[in-house]
Amino acid sequence: MSKWLEVAPLEDIPVLGSRVVDTPDTRIAVFRGKNDQIYAIKDACPHKQGPLSQGIMHGDSVTCPLHNWKISLSSGEALGPDEGCTNVFQTKVDSGLVYIQL
Amino acid sequence: MKLSMKEKLVLIGNGMAGIRVIEELLKLKPDLYDITVFGNEPYGNYNRIMLSPVLAGEKTIDDIMLNTEQWYADNGIKLNKDSRVEQIDRIKCEVVARDGQRAAYDRLLIATGSLPFILPLPGVDKPGVISFRDIADVDSMLVAAKTFKNALVIGGGLLGLEAANGLMKQGMTVSVVHLPDTLMERQLDRPAAKMLQSSLEERGLNFLMKHSTAEILGEDRVSGVRFNDGSEIVADLVVMAVGIKPNIELAQTSGLHCERGIVVNDTLQTFDPKIYAVGECVQHRGVAYGLVAPLFEQAKVCANHLANYGIARYEGTVTSTKLKVTGIELFSAGDFIGDENSEEIVFQDVANGTYKKLILEGNCVKGAVLYGNTVDGSWYFQLIKDGTDVSAYRDTLLFGQAHLGDSGHNPETRVANLPNDAEICGCNGVCKGDIVNAISEKKLFTLEEVRAHTKASSSCGSCTGLVESLLAYTVGGEYSATPKTRPLCTCTDATHDDVRKGILQYQLKTMPAVRDSFEWRSEDGCAACRNSLNYYLLCAWPTQYADDAQSRFINERAHGNIQKDGTYSVVPRMFGGMCTPDQLRTIANVADKYKVPEMKVTGGQRIDMFGIAKEQLPAMWKDLTDGGFVSGHAYGKAMRTVKTCAGDTWCRFGTQNSTRLGVKLEQLTWGSWMPHKFKLAVSGCPRNCAEATIKDIGIVCVDSGYELHVGGNGGIKVRVTDLLCKVETEEQVLEYTGAYCQLYREDAHYLERTAPWVERVGLAKIKAAIEDETQRKALLERFLISQKAAQIDPWTERAHGAEANEFTPITVSA
Numbered sequence: 007m008s009k010w011l012e013v014a015p016l017e018d019i020p021v022l023g024s025r026v027v028d029t030p031d032t033r034i035a036v037f038r039g040k041n042d043q044i045y046a047i048k049d050a051c052p053h054k055q056g057p058l059s060q061g062i063m064h065g066d067s068v069t070c071p072l073h074n075w076k077i078s079l080s081s082g083e084a085l086g087p088d089e090g091c092t093n094v095f096q097t098k099v100d101s102g103l104v105y106i107q108l
Numbered sequence: 109m110k111l112s113m114k115e116k117l118v119l120i121g122n123g124m125a126g127i128r129v130i131e132e133l134l135k136l137k138p139d140l141y142d143i144t145v146f147g148n149e150p151y152g153n154y155n156r157i158m159l160s161p162v163l164a165g166e167k168t169i170d171d172i173m174l175n176t177e178q179w180y181a182d183n184g185i186k187l188n189k190d191s192r193v194e195q196i197d198r199i200k201c202e203v204v205a206r207d208g209q210r211a212a213y214d215r216l217l218i219a220t221g222s223l224p225f226i227l228p229l230p231g232v233d234k235p236g237v238i239s240f241r242d243i244a245d246v247d248s249m250l251v252a253a254k255t256f257k258n259a260l261v262i263g264g265g266l267l268g269l270e271a272a273n274g275l276m277k278q279g280m281t282v283s284v285v286h287l288p289d290t291l292m293e294r295q296l297d298r299p300a301a302k303m304l305q306s307s308l309e310e311r312g313l314n315f316l317m318k319h320s321t322a323e324i325l326g327e328d329r330v331s332g333v334r335f336n337d338g339s340e341i342v343a344d345l346v347v348m349a350v351g352i353k354p355n356i357e358l359a360q361t362s363g364l365h366c367e368r369g370i371v372v373n374d375t376l377q378t379f380d381p382k383i384y385a386v387g388e389c390v391q392h393r394g395v396a397y398g399l400v401a402p403l404f405e406q407a408k409v410c411a412n413h414l415a416n417y418g419i420a421r422y423e424g425t426v427t428s429t430k431l432k433v434t435g436i437e438l439f440s441a442g443d444f445i446g447d448e449n450s451e452e453i454v455f456q457d458v459a460n461g462t463y464k465k466l467i468l469e470g471n472c473v474k475g476a477v478l479y480g481n482t483v484d485g486s487w488y489f490q491l492i493k494d495g496t497d498v499s500a501y502r503d504t505l506l507f508g509q510a511h512l513g514d515s516g517h518n519p520e521t522r523v524a525n526l527p528n529d530a531e532i533c534g535c536n537g538v539c540k541g542d543i544v545n546a547i548s549e550k551k552l553f554t555l556e557e558v559r560a561h562t563k564a565s566s567s568c569g570s571c572t573g574l575v576e577s578l579l580a581y582t583v584g585g586e587y588s589a590t591p592k593t594r595p596l597c598t599c600t601d602a603t604h605d606d607v608r609k610g611i612l613q614y615q616l617k618t619m620p621a622v623r624d625s626f627e628w629r630s631e632d633g634c635a636a637c638r639n640s641l642n643y644y645l646l647c648a649w650p651t652q653y654a655d656d657a658q659s660r661f662i663n664e665r666a667h668g669n670i671q672k673d674g675t676y677s678v679v680p681r682m683f684g685g686m687c688t689p690d691q692l693r694t695i696a697n698v699a700d701k702y703k704v705p706e707m708k709v710t711g712g713q714r715i716d717m718f719g720i721a722k723e724q725l726p727a728m729w730k731d732l733t734d735g736g737f738v739s740g741h742a743y744g745k746a747m748r749t750v751k752t753c754a755g756d757t758w759c760r761f762g763t764q765n766s767t768r769l770g771v772k773l774e775q776l777t778w779g780s781w782m783p784h785k786f787k788l789a790v791s792g793c794p795r796n797c798a799e800a801t802i803k804d805i806g807i808v809c810v811d812s813g814y815e816l817h818v819g820g821n822g823g824i825k826v827r828v829t830d831l832l833c834k835v836e837t838e839e840q841v842l843e844y845t846g847a848y849c850q851l852y853r854e855d856a857h858y859l860e861r862t863a864p865w866v867e868r869v870g871l872a873k874i875k876a877a878i879e880d881e882t883q884r885k886a887l888l889e890r891f892l893i894s895q896k897a898a899q900i901d902p903w904t905e906r907a908h909g910a911e912a913n914e915f916t917p918i919t920v921s922a
Contacts, residue, residue: 011920012920013918013920014918018913018918019913020657020658020913020914021658022632022658022659023657025913025917025918026917026918027917027918027919028917028918028919028920029920029921030921033917036918040631040632054672055674056674057670057674060662060665060666060670060674061635061662062635062638062639062658062659062660062661062662063632063658064630064632064633064634064635064638065630065631065632069634069635071661071662071663071670072670072672074566074635076635086560087560087561
């Protein structure tokens, strides 16, 4: 079950941006915050499966590019009046490398 | 006991009027008073006007409760239910209840309502004779209906008929005794009253008109009634519904000045300045009201004064009546009888059960009676209250508001008439009912809240006016209209204009500098302001500011349009819509090579390839740019296309070379980032085949030169261009166009198309700037400087490795 997978060097992920990570099961969006916080979230908005990786990140949330839902990157919950939730994954940075736990 | 420094407000009467005042007061000044409420009944506050449906079995007591006991607790209000106040000690400023409780007050509010009027008949105190006023009365009627058979209602007014209908629904045989010869004579004229009587008779009610009751008969319990003419009728239950009178006993014994009711002024203050009174117990300007609408208006004014604002005045209410008997539509308002100065318009169709009468005086509606079809009741009522001059549509007035078409009345009443399943927001499929429910259930008061909760008006915005009308209609006066100057986003109070000015004035050159300077509330901004700031900085400092890809919407970051399935579309630029066989072959080859699932010729005269995976984009762009193409910017808030017609090269009507001019214009302007998308067109003659007069800039060629039209839009709201000016040469067209583009880039708000921009700032200001040679040349110069950086083709750069991370997914294996 839960094992740590190496994703990429931290500097390969843009600040306030994301990279798409393909795993055998699913596509994950890995975001990097202003202070190098790393978030990993399933790359599908709970609304209409929009690719969250392509949205604009701010604070610890991302705005979906399709219909502007705001999703919390730490909980996966839709913020504001919208309702819905998507999966999030544990992350860590070790020696400049980003890992996610599946 | 905890001592409080707050002033004490005591309310006598736990009914609709008094509690409404408290609700209004809590909205204004929630912490001003310690509030104590005394009520005779053992309940919270309930909707008295809905007692009739409860009696008829259509609603339950729970349905009509307005404020539960929890509500009082939540708001820190002390409720003494089942506690009758016996005395007001105006010297000590305290009230004394029958159970001995005392409560001191700084301000006192009397809302004791009204009492049923009981005829002073022999035998009136026998068991089985009741009134119809509160939950206890309804309970005794319901009990009686189970045991007894014959009910008699004395009084053929609104309340009496509702009681009679309810008792009949509970299975009793009901007769109604009425002294005048028509029913509801205070609300209805004779024809409407006759129609009402016959339809109630059809339902099974018996009427004894022009009958005057002399005596209630019976031993232990009522057994019948004897009339003045000596005739008798059997009855096991007698409901007295001959009217109500203001309940002023307490006020009178306390020495407050009363006439028919407690006399109050326009601020609902009694003759004792510490004591206010509202509702059915008061007499204002000689009138005591017995309906609910005036009492709500009074409550608003009274709360305003209790909250120490002191600015509201109550000036009386025009009232309207609806009979709450299911299946019978009846409405009356204002003066429906008229006099020698007034005129009547009447429509009567007895067979069909429809009757409408309007009383007009001096081109204004004074009163209305509707029977059978009352949909227009609220409209007529509005006309009466507003004193609207109806002379323009007097001939169709009786046919109602729908007959009026779209002009002549406000959109608020129009949306009020829409059915609940009428679609308001076409983009998000939101119906009227959804919006109204959200507004009332979630207590929404602003357009932004409605957008957030329902998504209505959150996409294209063309239904914004309708949604605002719905808000105004649903929440009434509490609706907060959208302010005219809006902050840029929720992160800041600064407006678009503030920010644009500040960037230049304080030489702000980075996003954090702007956010610090304008005291942003969020560290990184949000998806709305980041785009705007990035554009404003890019426009202000074209050679210095480093574009921030992470602050661009994905389309502009990936240089393609994201589609609903997450793939992208690719549109190569075709200058002026012109093309060669080689260019078409290149596109065809690319489409084959990358297995493009669908292609389309766009409205902007170029070719769109759909369904491209993001990771394929750079390779595809490589092949396209090798073939001489550049990005079409079909995805950006940027210059999109220049549409052209055939022009004088081929067309027998052409006056100028529109295609050549189109190509030159596109070469001048391509790549330019704009506040919103920006489209051009050149038509070779006034027949305007390139549809230039709905573009951001449209050039219409004429024999003597070129007309420049601006501010058109073919989108959400079609807007035809305004003529900016006329010039003589192609060079001038280019110069003026460049200057106009730059003016729009520097002046408009981000995401504001030229059409609303022109309307906001006015054509005169734009004309003045463009026609002034110095300003025009300076604008053009700044445009050309910014174009130097903008015309580095983003596709070519990315085809050769720029921003590779953006397009390359990371693959991990478990």
